[in-house]
Amino acid sequence: MxxxxxxxxxxxxxxxxxxxxxxxxxxxxxxxxxxxxxxxxxxxxxxxxxxxxxxxxxxxxxxxxxxxxxxxxxxxxxxxxxxxxxxxxxxxxxxxxxxxxxxxxxxxxxxxxxxxxxxxxxxxxxxxxxxxxxxxxxxxxxxxxxxxxxxxxxxxxxxxxxxxxxxxxxxxxxxxxxxxxxxxTGKILYDITVKGKAAHAFRPYLGINAIEELGKIITNLDKLNFKNHPDFGKGNYSTLKIEGGYEIYSVVVPAFARMEVNRLLVPGETAQSAIDDMNNLIESINLSSQVTVEIKPPLYQxxxxxxxxxxxxxxxxxxxxxxxxxxxxxxxxxxxxxxxxxxxxxxxxxxxxxxxxxxxxxxxxxxxxxxxxxxxxxxxxxxxxxx
Ligand SMILES: [Zn+2]
Known part of the structure; x- marks a missing residue:
């Protein structure tokens, strides 16, 4: 047969x-x-x-x-x-x-x-x-x-x-x-929004520059806590997109910026653990702005x-x-x-x-x-x- x-x-x-x-x-x-x-x-x-x-x-x-x-x-x-x-x-x-x-x-x-x-x-x-x-x-x-x-x-x-x-x-x-x-491996896409405070850009100390705050997050991304998996090793990240600032030229401290960051997940890391990790990192760098960490599709475990x-x-x-x-x-x-x-x-x-x-x-x-x-x-x- x-x-x-x-x-x-x-x-x-x-x-x-x-x-x-x-x-x-x-x-x-x-x-x-x-x-x-x-x-x-x-x-x-x-x-x-x-x-x-x-x-x-x-x-x-x-x-x-x-x-x-x-x-x-x-x-x-x-x-x-x-x-x-x-x-x-x-x-x-x-x-x-x-x-x-x-x-x-x-x-x-x-x-x-x-x-x-x-x-x-x-x-x-x-x-x-x-x-x-x-x-x-x-x-x-x-x-x-x-x-x-x-x-x-x-x-x-x-x-x-x-x-x-x-x-x-x-x-x-x-x-x-x-x-x-x-x-x-899995992956998530972080969607991170920074809310600062607008001000005349000749007096930047009166505002909170969302782009510069976002920049501080980017330069600290290597401090994310990647779990070491015996078979996969560690995940990684890559910033894929940033946006913020004026649309038509203006001398204003930008109050808004956002970015998207790809992160590979190894088994044992989940979307939630990755969000928590990013929030912990952002808390540790003492920013003046308000930062929201979300994820957007696609999400793969x-x-x-x-x-x-x-x-x-x-x-x-x-x-x-x-x-x-x-x-x-x-x-x-x-x-x-x-x-x-x-x-x-x-x-x-x-x-x-x-x-x-x-x-x-x-x-x-x-x-x-x-x-x-x-x-x-x-x-x-x-x-x-x-x-
Ligand atoms: Zn295929």
């Missing part, structure tokens, strides 16, 4: 599907058409689909195969959005082109190849009548490249109550260059995986049998929807996909030789997990 299922994996089908979905522009905010296409495709395979309209014309898509007996639930997840088209493409990003064993197109590696391989796997399950316990499902979520609204909506959707593991088709192939994440969790045990075994070598693992600082699924929802998450040298760049491609082993690993992981 296992052999029969593996035989149903079809490289030509995967490649054709991948080309089709690259041709559909699904840059973040415009996922609707691709989701409609995926719905038709999954329904033509005999799978029922549920659309969840997260925002107008931006639905998530869920589809599921139910096993013969109750059991574990595994979900294969892809984000349907891509980044916007960046400058410098030498070909049409929406016209897939094969050259030298590589397929070029926007979203090729991030992450339409993962979606195509997951659907190839589902198709093989349907066509082979392979019997399993529990549930095998697919989810396509919007907005990963922006605020993760799709993943957040999925987390609260009844379809995904008690999912035991999620496999994200993100471009992490598990080799020494792009190891499998065993945890990912850090998470760390348990390597002994079933999904990682199954993956490790499958990877060795398909790739003929041991996978590499890492603790990393990228942001993916796993920050939401695992960081907020505590669902074990495995990233597994193609290489990513060109993710978020011009001339994005995948090497075609990754499609076959990837589909096979997806299938074997599902079979072993749902045994």
């Amino acid at each position: 296992l052999e029969e299922l593996l035989k149903k994996l079809d490289l030509n089908y995967t490649l054709k599907l991948l080309k089709n979905i690259i041709q559909i522009n699904s840059t973040v905010g415009n996922e609707g058409e691709l989701v409609e296409f995926l719905k038709n495709e999954l329904e033509s395979l005999g799978l029922k689909c549920t659309l969840d309209e997260v925002e107008p014309n931006r639905p998530n898509i869920y589809s599921k195969l139910i096993g013969i007996n109750p059991g574990k639930k595994i979900n294969y997840n892809g984000h349907t959005d891509t980044i916007p088209v960046v400058d410098g493409w030498e070909t049409d990003p929406f016209e897939p082109i094969i050259n030298n064993g590589k397929l070029y197109g926007l979203g090729a590696c991030d992450m339409k190849a993962g979606i195509a391989c997951a659907i190839n796997m589902l198709r093989a399950f349907v066509e082979s009548d392979y019997t399993f316990n529990g549930e095998l499902s697919f989810s396509g979520v919007i907005d990963e490249e922006a605020f993760g609204k799709g993943a957040k909506a999925m987390l609260s959707h009844s379809e995904f109550k008690n999912v035991d593991a999620i496999v994200l088709g993100e471009p992490y192939p598990g080799d020494e260059i792009q190891p499998i994440p065993l945890g990912i 850090a998470y760390i995986s348990d390597r002994n969790d079933l999904i990682f045990r199954v993956f490790d075994k499958v990877y060795r049998s398909v790739m003929g070598k041991a996978p590499f693992y890492e603790y990393t600082s990228g942001i993916t929807d796993a920050n939401i699924f695992a960081g907020e929802g505590n669902i074990p998450c495995l990233h597994l996909g193609p290489h990513q040298e060109t993710a978020h760049q011009k001339n994005e491609y995948i090497s075609l030789d990754c499609l076959e082993p990837l589909s096979k690993m997806y299938a074997l992981i599902a079979m072993n997990f749902l045994e």
Whole structure:
């Protein structure tokens, strides 16, 4: 039965599907058409689909195969959005082109190849009548490249109550260059507002200069208390934006300034602990102004995986049998929807996909030789997990 299922994996089908979905522009905010296409495709395979309209014309898509007996639930997840088209493409990003064993197109590696391989796997399950316990499902979520609204909506959707593991088709192939994440840092965006006091700028001692006060905060940011995590080390910060002062030239002490500061979080640090840390720092520098510390989206919680969790045990075994070598693992600082699924929802998450040298760049491609082993690993992981 296992052999029969593996035989149903079809490289030509995967490649054709991948080309089709690259041709559909699904840059973040415009996922609707691709989701409609995926719905038709999954329904033509005999799978029922549920659309969840997260925002107008931006639905998530869920589809599921139910096993013969109750059991574990595994979900294969892809984000349907891509980044916007960046400058410098030498070909049409929406016209897939094969050259030298590589397929070029926007979203090729991030992450339409993962979606195509997951659907190839589902198709093989349907066509082979392979019997399993529990549930095998697919989810396509919007907005990963922006605020993760799709993943957040999925987390609260009844379809995904008690999912035991999620496999994200993100471009992490598990080799020494792009190891499998065993945890990912989180991040917050501080929104810090300084209220000073306006005065004639020839008599600055009568006012409180909000910009200069803000400057004192900036020069003290290195005193933030970053927790040292044994696997991740310390987080960091980067000031991303400052604003304040006159809009039309005027000799007035500015009464208002604000800034946005990005901060990476390691497991053990939360949004609240980061806010408290910033407030403590600001208190310690004795400013005359009134400072408000808030955070604004996007917010991603850090998470760390348990390597002994079933999904990682199954993956490790499958990877060795398909790739003929041991996978590499890492603790990393990228942001993916796993920050939401695992960081907020505590669902074990495995990233597994193609290489990513060109993710978020011009001339994005995948090497075609990754499609076959990837589909096979997806299938074997599902079979072993749902045994
Ligand atoms: Zn991605």
